[in-house]
Amino acid sequence: MKENYTSYEYFVGKIAPFLLFEMEFHGLSYVVENHKNDRWYPDINPAAQVANIGLLSYFEAFCKHQFAAILNLFPSIILDFATKRGEPKIEISTVVGYGDNFKKNVGFLLAESYDFGSPKAINSLFCDILKVSPFSKDEEKTMNEIIHRRNLIVHHGGYLTHQYVSRKGPKALTVKPFKDEIKIGTDDYYTNADFLFEMAIKIVKCTVKSLKKFPEYIALDPNDDRIKAVSEMLRGIHDTMEE
Secondary structure (H helix, E strand, O other): OOOOOOOOOHHHOOHHHHHHHHHHHHHHHHHHHHOOOOOOOOOOOOOHHHHHOOOOOOHHHHHHHHHHHHHHHHHOOOHHHHHOOOOOOOOOOHHHHHHHHHHHHHHHHOOOOOOOOOHHHHOOHHHHHHOOOOOOOOHHHHHHHHHHHHHHHHOOEEEHHHHHHHHHHHOOOOOOOOOOOOOOOHHHHHHHHHHHHHEEEHHHHHHHHHHHHOOOHHOOOOOOHHHHHHHHHHOOOOOOOOO
C-alpha cells in the first residue's frame, strides 16, 4: 500500500481519509468472509456482528478525518465556522506546544471537540465549513437504523429494548423487548458496508467539489502541495467525475 499513496502532514496517519477508511474497510470484510459457513457457528457468522461495530467506528473516524484535513489545508475556513459555532476552544499551551506546526494540526485539534456519531451531526458540521450536507433524508434514515442496531449490540448485548420496539410501532408487534434479540448476519453486514462505503465516497466527492470552489483554493499556485493533497483525497475512488 505504501507505493499507492502520497503522504501529507494534513492527514491523520499521513494518509488521505478515504484511503485510510478503505484499508480498514477491506480488513473487516476479510474477517467476515473468513468466518462464513463456520461449522461451529452454523446459524450466524460470529464475525459479522463484531465487524459491524468496527465498521461504524471506522466510518465515524473517516468523517472526522475528512473534516480535520479540510481545516488543516485551509485554516481560514475556521473564521466563518466560528461565527456559526462560536469560538473553538483550544488551550494556549496547546497552541504554543505545536509552534510553527499549529496550522497544519488545527483541524485535528478542532475535530476532537465535535461529535460525528450521527448523520445529523455530520451534515451540520460539513454544512458549516463547506455548505454541503452529504446525507439525504432517506440516507439519514438508513444510517440512523444502522446506528440504532449497533447501539443495541454495544449497550444491550443485542437484546431489544422497550424504546427500540416502541419506535418501530405496529411493525414490531411480533417481537418482545428484553426477550428477542437482533442478529447481524453476513448479508446484513455487507448491506451496511456497501451503504457506508458509498456514503464515504459521496462525502469525499461533495466536500472536494465544494473545496475547489473556495477562493483560497482557486488562488493557489499550481505547484502548491495543497492542490496535490486535495487531489489525493480522491485517490481510491474509481469514478472521480464531479457531479
